Amino acid sequence: MPCLVEFIEFYLVTEIKKLYVIYPPGTSIRRHRISLPPPDDDLFYTVYHFNINIDVVFYGRKFKIYDCDTFTKNFLKKIGIKLNPPGSCPVDPYMKMRRENLEFVDPFRPYHFCDTLKQFLQFDGKVLRFFCLWDDSSSLFGDRRELILHYFLADDTVEVRELLPLNSGRDAMTSFLRRGKLPKYGSPGIFQPGQITDRAILNVYGDLSDWRANGYVLDKYQLGKVEQDFYTDQDLSIGATINVWGRKVLICDCDEFTKTYYRTKYGIDNFTAIPCKPPPLPKIERKYPPYTGFGSEEDSFRSCVGLKPTPHRRNFRKLMELDSFGNISNTLRYFAKLVTDKCADMDRMFVIAFYLGDDTISVFEPIERNSGYTGGMFLKRSRVKKPGQEVFKSEFSEYIKAEELYIGATVNVNGYLFILLNADDYTLRYMENNTDKFPYSNFDLAIQKLKQEKSKSREITQIFAAADPHHTKVVNYNTFR
Template sequence: MEALPLIPGYSFQNPCNHDHKLKQKLDHKDGYRVVRDSFIGTGRRPVDAASSAYSGRHYENFLQYDPSLTYGRNKDYPCRQVIPHYVLFAQKCLKFKAFFRQSVFNSPMEHFRIRHVNIIYFLEDDTMCVIEPSVDNAGLQQGKLVRRGKIPKENSPTFYHWKDLNVGINISIYGVVYHTVDCDTFTEEYMRSQGIDPGNREQPPPDSYTQDRLAKLAVSRASSSRSKKPRPEEDPRRRFLEFDGMVLTFDAIWNEDSYQIMYFLTDDTIAVKEMIRPNSGKDPNRMLLKKTKIPKNWTDLPVWYPSIYLERTDEEVVEYYCPMDLKVGETIFIFGRKFLLLDCDSFTRRYYKNMLGIEQPPRIFPTTSSSSRCLASPHPTSCTSLSKKSKKEDVIRQIFNHPKKLRYLMTMVAVRPEDEGREFILEYSLSHGTIKINELSRKNSGRRAGCFLASRHIPKSHSKLENCDEEVPIYTPRDLYIGAIIDIFSHRFLITGADLFVMKYIEENQDKFPEEVVENMRSYFNRVSVGSSERVEDIKDDHLDNFVKTKKNDCLIPATKQIGLSPDAQKIDSGVPQPQDEQTNPCQKYERDRSLPKQITWADQVQVPCTLMTNT
């Protein structure tokens, strides 16, 4: 079996072999570690001839000879280490400066804009991105315009490679044409090392709109710098050490309220604090304005300045308030609010006298004397002083005239077409002297009937006062007569009718009314009594269900219920004949009740106890 060739199919295992011992190969000889190799294998069987080809005796001298001991070892150069592509070009990119033209529609100032961008090519993975540098107040969405990725060429399935990029060429990226004008130093050196000559650098075109904005900004800054007073540059730390804790305090008034204006010498800021009076109902320690620099003219800003969402800075403000501008008796404007300086503390007076050489005037007490003319205000107390006491109410008048009211029918003098035909009822309270106006309902008018003006004193329009001590004139029954036009808060009304109680009140108090008003009301009610035979229709109102109006004379007359009348009650018959047939159906009875003559009584209108009614 040993003579068989060692090819597949000719090797067999000997089942009689039970010795599998392997001869030891590692040994020591003369104190050295040696390897004993032989042709004897496992179980002392011969090994393969190929592995022991050089184990013969005639090769022993050849195997033991080492030529490197005689000639030395060959100095072979080591193989160069292989560096991956993504490691070699990590964080290395090519940068090209470019621009593209963006069209602007529906603008008379510009037709296109030039937008400058940077095209960055990453060498590690052959990707590209387009980034637009941010420009201040551009109003456009800037930053990364094209995200990083492989950019396909236009009308081609391939992607852009760095060999396709150069200076002075057009690159189409997703439909936008970019023109490259420059590149950085690394890009230029890399392209030259690869045998590509970069093109000549070009000057990027300017943006006309940006140039116009810069020109306007330069002009505004130049004008503001010329108008500004030269301010010496001071070290804020020196001011802090010198003026720390020093505050100029002034007492001032605005809108009849007391305030304290504090000027901080450390940083030239002003704070305004409201001085709360006892039992005023306001929160204590209320700051109207925190520490800030106050410009003298806070509305003096350029036309183009976006003041809606940007705060003004030192470049826009021409001049701030300084200690020279604060004097007792003068008025300062803090963001449009008018403050009158009344007094200052002792430290402020010493500072002005010793440091600035200015003697502050003595304290000013707010008085009502004034030579100026005051226009009437909707609020009667708007022109009164702080020290003036409120007017006491006439309690006797309120008790005696508690339920009495004078009612007038009015129409609005139409300024707009939709105000045509609007009717109102004016109620004058004899107990308080206030006027209340209710609007009557009208079908398909689109307006809700009800209270048009709450009860209040109504001043006369365009009335002027010679002195602020005088009271503002208000409307009284002397000003209310048929045909009178009254102006109530810029709304003009024409009085067209009156109540029967109005005539009753005028007749009993003729000494309080002019003769013209008495004759006007008498002639009006005479016409009403002559034409009282006409049909009367009800005025439907949620708050005034007890009023009726004639069509011809527009007379407002109070209707009464069918109750007993007092001897002094006035009666007006409509003149409509009463029906003779009493046996009618419900519908005919309802129509008959509507056509019955209605008796008008002053007692039902006044609604007061009989004791007061007989005294009046």
């Protein structure tokens, strides 16, 4: 006889017992009062006849009570019944024998069925996204590769894509690893076809049987099965290094959906990202050969920049903005005197013109009769280098600028020293309007400097009074100098 697992319900109101059976389904004994077994068949079962780990007899059938629910335990304790410790469900000898026979009789279905439909319906379309880095710079011609790892929750598969920067020189194949389960330890070699499979088929009879269908059975013991451990969502976290078929890939960051998933399922709150960008390469200073002496420095420099020399590009915008037009000449003219020890050259006067459009200088000597000098152009228009610089060098030379020209300054023009004595009205007005470049033309600064000389104020007042005896409050420029 098979052993059936049944539930016994005792109704306190009417003191009637009811028996339900799991297999076969339906009611085994209807709800009514059941008499005790002989010789006490004139009495009926009450609540005091029931306890755990005892046997009861209903109409000649013996039932074993091995446990009860929580409500029944509490009720029996309240009425003073001491409960026995719960027992185990009796083993059905028939089902045990049948299970052992099925293991030998039905070898074609030895594997347990794995139901993945629930996981697919729950996580279909939900993908974890990680930003990874594969540092292959240690190998020959290797570099740092930025990857994106997709973990599909529907079937626990992994896909890896590569982020190719512009002009990387690599083929436009974004798929780094096609979708599939990713083993943790990779493969020591290449498996033969059919070596990795869910079911192994055994050839029992070989060539002795004419009917091949009877000669093949499934291996229920799974002999020779290749065991592989695959990556799951528990193994993926920021800062972890995973093995992608022999390549060490570092997980640096993840998207918001992935952070929400790990925060909800595993309670992880630390998602500090790891920088994927490589450290900046040391900037190598480009060194150019020194100036050869032929042509200008700019022309020699342009011959070193490219294979095909190109002419030097002038500052055309500055030239157009500061070129002479109308009454605005954009040319600063100074009257200068040559500084020399020769008596014949001490009285020579020159006109130095500085062109703001291209920072060039020209020197002209006025013609003076019976001076012994023909006069005319002393230096044609060109840029003038500052003295004391090396000629043959890789850097550009420094040239005289407009800020260095003011009344009283000494200028070295190709070895000739000139002292600037005066300037025309346009130059003086230009310097007064641009006091940030020409601080000596700042009237307020000059007044402030005079106020600081309090000890000489009386002497200065006497000098100005002697220069202006008629009290016109105007002093001639030559007298002021």
